[in-house]
Amino acid sequence: MCLIDCFRYEDPACDFLERFLWPEGPICPHCGEMERVRHLYGSTAPGTWKCYACRKMFSARMKTPFHNSHLPLHASLQAIYLLAATQGRIGSSRLATILGVSQRAAWLLKKRIMERSGRHIDGPVQQPSSLIAALAELADWQDERPSIDRSWSCDLRYDRFRLALDGADETKTDGLFLVSLHRFVGDAIPAIYESTVGAGGGVLLLSEDCDGQFEFDLGISARSALARLQPGIGPR
Numbered sequence: 001m002c003l004i005d006c007f008r009y010e011d012p013a014c015d016f017l018e019r020f021l022w023p024e025g026p027i028c029p030h031c032g033e034m035e036r037v038r039h040l041y042g043s044t045a046p047g048t049w050k051c052y053a054c055r056k057m058f059s060a061r062m063k064t065p066f067h068n069s070h071l072p073l074h075a076s077l078q079a080i081y082l083l084a085a086t087q088g089r090i091g092s093s094r095l096a097t098i099l100g101v102s103q104r105a106a107w108l109l110k111k112r113i114m115e116r117s118g119r120h121i122d123g124p125v126q127q128p129s130s131l132i133a134a135l136a137e138l139a140d141w142q143d144e145r146p147s148i149d150r151s152w153s154c155d156l157r158y159d160r161f162r163l164a165l166d167g168a169d170e171t172k173t174d175g176l177f178l179v180s181l182h183r184f185v186g187d188a189i190p191a192i193y194e195s196t197v198g199a200g201g202g203v204l205l206l207s208e209d210c211d212g213q214f215e216f217d218l219g220i221s222a223r224s225a226l227a228r229l230q231p232g233i234g235p236r
Ligand SMILES: [Zn+2]
Pocket: 028, 029, 030, 031, 032, 033, 051, 052, 053, 054, 055, 056
């Protein structure tokens, strides 16, 4: 499975997040029910589930920073991937162009991702290099457009995303992306560096297939996966 395939449309992005957060299957975040839950299709948002124990709706986005985001999940995942691929160096202006969102939305998204995942993307959290740079970014906000340009199709966004990744080592970036995502969702799953993973927690399997691509699945110790990807960093 190539991770990047998850980032084209909303449904596979939701499926991906569910596999990432619920390796044992869906868990109702309201009451912990794992059996009497059903995926809802049709008029509900992609990735919506209903718990028949507590009668509430839920999704894998709940209790993560993706919850209540105005951005589609696949666009947020693209942003995390791009930041991992460029080691945090992609500017919010370029990010806005690729994702088809306002510069303010891109700036806030980048800031949020870097604050939560930045240490795992490229050492210390990235900060605006000077007050002038920060003010220049703020000035761009004055010409703010709606947070999502609806004319942007998923395909167009994905084409821009792939173009921006031209030359990136996707095998390495897949691993960095998973570490960043793990960090980004924070309390939703235990830290990747923990050798034991709690009930319902995600366990990462990063294995290399015959084409040298890393596969994402369940089962391996996150510690050994990470040590293989980033031998210089190691567990905390
Ligand atoms: Zn429930």
